[in-house]
Amino acid sequence: MRVENKIERQMRHLLKNTIILNRRFLDDEQLDRKEQFKVLKEIFDVDVRDREIRELSSHFAPILRNDHPVHLSLLGKTGTGKTVTMLYFLNMLQALCGKKNILMKHIHLDLSTPKPCFRALNDLACLLDASKRYKKGISLDELMSKIEERLKDQQGYFILFIDEIDHVRRDLDSFLKFLVKRLPQTTTLRVVIVFTSNKLNWLENIDPRVKSFLKVNEILFDPYNAVDLRKILLIRIKKALNRKMLRKGVLEKIAAISSRTHGDARKAVELLSKSAQIAESQGTAVTMDVVDVALEEIERDKYVAMIKSAPKQLQAALYAIIAMAANSKKPLQIGDCYQAYYSFCAKVKLRSLTQRAFSDLVSELDIYGFIQVRIVSQGRYGRRREITVNLPLDISEKLKRVVLMEFDIGELIS
DNA sequence: TGTCCACAGGAAATACGGGGGT
DNA sequence: ACCCCCGTATTTCCTGTGGACA
Numbered sequence: 056m057r058v059e060n061k062i063e064r065q066m067r068h069l070l071k072n073t074i075i076l077n078r079r080f081l082d083d084e085q086l087d088r089k090e091q092f093k094v095l096k097e098i099f100d101v102d103v104r105d106r107e108i109r110e111l112s113s114h115f116a117p118i119l120r121n122d123h124p125v126h127l128s129l130l131g132k133t134g135t136g137k138t139v140t141m142l143y144f145l146n147m148l149q150a151l152c153g154k155k156n157i158l159m160k161h162i163h164l165d166l167s168t169p170k171p172c173f174r175a176l177n178d179l180a181c182l183l184d185a186s187k188r189y190k191k192g193i194s195l196d197e198l199m200s201k202i203e204e205r206l207k208d209q210q211g212y213f214i215l216f217i218d219e220i221d222h223v224r225r226d227l228d229s230f231l232k233f234l235v236k237r238l239p240q241t242t243t244l245r246v247v248i249v250f251t252s253n254k255l256n257w258l259e260n261i262d263p264r265v266k267s268f269l270k271v272n273e274i275l276f277d278p279y280n281a282v283d284l285r286k287i288l289l290i291r292i293k294k295a296l297n298r299k300m301l302r303k304g305v306l307e308k309i310a311a312i313s314s315r316t317h318g319d320a321r322k323a324v325e326l327l328s329k330s331a332q333i334a335e336s337q338g339t340a341v342t343m344d345v346v347d348v349a350l351e352e353i354e355r356d357k358y359v360a361m362i363k364s365a366p367k368q369l370q371a372a373l374y375a376i377i378a379m380a381a382n383s384k385k386p387l388q389i390g391d392c393y394q395a396y397y398s399f400c401a402k403v404k405l406r407s408l409t410q411r412a413f414s415d416l417v418s419e420l421d422i423y424g425f426i427q428v429r430i431v432s433q434g435r436y437g438r439r440r441e442i443t444v445n446l447p448l449d450i451s452e453k454l455k456r457v458v459l460m461e462f463d464i465g466e467l468i469s
Numbered sequence: 470t471g472t473c474c475a476c477a478g479g480a481a482a483t484a485c486g487g488g489g490g491t
Numbered sequence: 492a493c494c495c496c497c498g499t500a501t502t503t504c505c506t507g508t509g510g511a512c513a
Contacts, residue, residue, distance in 0.1 A: 171498060190488055194496060368500090389476070412501055414477070430477075434511025437475030472513085487498070489495085 073297055073335065080295035081328040083321075094290065101286045103279075104140050108275045111144050115247075118148070118212055119155060126235070126248045126269060130255050131276025134319025137251045138218055140276075145214060150264045158211025172226040173440045176202070176233070179215075199233050206242045213244040220250040228262040235269045278318020284310040287320050288327055296331055300340045305330070308346055331352055355450055359457055361423055367405060367461070372416040373425055374458040375399045377444055377451050386429075386441035389414060403462045417442065425454075435457045 079085040086094070099108065117124045129137045145161045152159040162182050166175060176198045180186035185205035186198065206213070215234070223230050239246050250257075250271070258266065279287070288306055293299060309330070313323035329349040334341040362370055375396035379387050393410050400407035408416075417440070421428040427445060432438045444451065 191488060338493060366500090408500090409502060410476090411478085411503080415501095416479090428512095430509095432509040432511090433474080434509075435472080435474050435513090437473090437507060438509075438510085439474095439476050470513105474508105474511100478500105478505100479507100479508080480505080481503085483500105485500085486498090490499085491492090 073300075077295045080291055081324060081331070091139070091148065092143060094294070097290050098287055099140075099143070099407065101290075103283045103286055104136055104276075107136075107140055107223065107274060107276055108144065111140070114274070115144075115148055118152065118157065118159065118247075121157075123245050124247050124272075126271045127141070128250045128252065128258065128271045128273045129276060130252055130273060132253050132317070132319065133280055134317065134321040134452070135276040135278055136320060137276050140247060141216055141251070148214075152212070159214065160211070161214035161216060163216045164218065166217065166222040167183050167437055169222040170225055172230045173198070175223050175230055180205075196230065199237065203219070203238065203241045206238070206244055208241065211244065212247060213242075214247045214249065214434045216249045216251075218251045219253070221254050228265055231261060231269065232265045237263065262376055279314060279320055279323075280318070281307075281310045281314040284313050284318075284320065284323050285299045288323060291324055291327065296327075300331075301342050302342045305341050305346060307342060308343055312346070312350065326350065326353060349395045355453065358425065358446070358450055360453060362425075362454055362457055363461065368408060368412075369416055369419060370461055371399055371403065371405055372396050372413060373420055374455060376417070376420070376426060376442060377455055380426075380442075380444035381451070388439050388441065389417065390439075394443060405462075412426050 064266050079090075080094070083091060092094075098104075114127055115124055129141060131137050142163065149159060149161065162179075164175070164179050164182060166178075170178070173195060176195060177186070177189055179186055180202050181197055183202060183205050185203040189198075218233075221227070234246075234248060255275075257268070261269075285306060285366050288310060292301065292306065307332070309323060313319065313326060326346070326349055329352060330346045333349050333352070334345045337345075339345070362373060365373075372392075376387065376392050378399075379392055379395045389410070393413050396413060397407050399405075417426070417428060420426045425444070425446065427443045428440045429443075430438065432440050446454070
């Protein structure tokens with residue numbers, strides 16, 4: 056057979072077995088606002104998040120009557136659609152207000168990465184075009200004044216959508232105090248603040264003096280169930296994938312796994328996407344087995360990505376603990392781990408921390424899920440935390456290698 | 470019943486780095 | 492050049508504690 060024919064046949068075969076037709080629809084980051092809204096509209100059109108949208112409507116209805124709604128707090132885990140629903144809703148509301156000649160504007164302050172109070176205020180000021188971007192060096196008061204100045208003489212409704220409010224580390228109180236006490240007094244705008252949080256009780260930890268000022272309504276976003284996830288995934292599949300290459304039941308399986316483990320739409324789409332990728336690179340259809348492989352791969356990548364982006368000290372602590380755990384079947388205790396960490400630091404020329412600081416690193420590793428920590432009292436033999444490592448062997452080996460690479464040490468240290 | 474282990478974990482202090490106004 | 496401001500990382504200092512053991 057002539058070589059041209061071979062190539063052509065090969066290409067046609069590949070084309071026929073292509074799974075991902077339009078990668079962009081598997082990753083919201085790559086879609087622009089307009090396309091995102093289009094996808095969202097389709098999702099809402101099949102009655103997903105119906106209750107939440109109805110509640111939002113009734114919360115904001117007073118605006119159309121020239122009345123003042125109280126603030127709003129959207130609660131729910133990550134990936135339950137708090138942000139997208141709200142953005143979509145605000146967009147609609149904006150259009151509605153436009154029709155009725157009601158002055159309304161909204162701003163989305165995204166705190167999805169943790170920031171101190173200063174940074175949050177600065178971001179807000181930038182969004183309002185009230186100040187330039189500072190890194191540091193300017194007092195909080197000045198920033199607040201700039202924002203006030205900017206908003207002073209404006210009229211109408213001002214909806215401030217603050218995403219992930221609990222990510223304001225340190226001094227959340229003064230941030231809120233400014234927003235709910237000081238700001239409304241210095242402006243003629245009617246301010247309505249919408250908070251988002253994945254901690255159901257974030258309001259309970261704030262300064263009572265601020266809290267008393269903060270009248271909020273709450274809307275709870277439940278994790279998606281399998282039925283909703285199926286609808287959401289189906290829309291993505293239609294847009295992005297070659298459906299012929301999806302074996303029967305795969306969609307249901309992904310929906311079921313996702314609703315069972317987290318109910319997070321973004322993660323569900325990620326699993327779909329990963330499965331398609333794997334199947335495509337193997338040249339097979341997306342089968343149930345492929346989904347399992349994808350699940351494992353996502354899990355592993357999660358750990359690796361986390362430790363790679365973590366501070367050096369945390370990496371060292373993790374290495375020491377994993378290495379210790381490999382040599383002993385019993386749970387570890389802090390003191391021994393600290394010794395291991397200490398000598399590891401010496402080997403890689405890292406300044407070692409005190410045990411107090413190390414103890415915090417251990418808690419952090421626990422939060423991230425690398426290790427499990429349990430406080431156990433041994434009577435006169437002390438009160439201590441027992442450390443266990445439950446990572447699958449391949450992952451812990453991989454993590455050790457990653458850490459060593461981070462320290463520029465190729466060869467294994469015994 | 471009191472002691473005392475081996476830490477946990479909170480609070481405050483300190484060190485350090487770097488930006489901004491003047 | 493000087494002083495002020497802020498953030499982060501750590502250290503220092505500290506009080507608290509469940510229960511085995513004497």
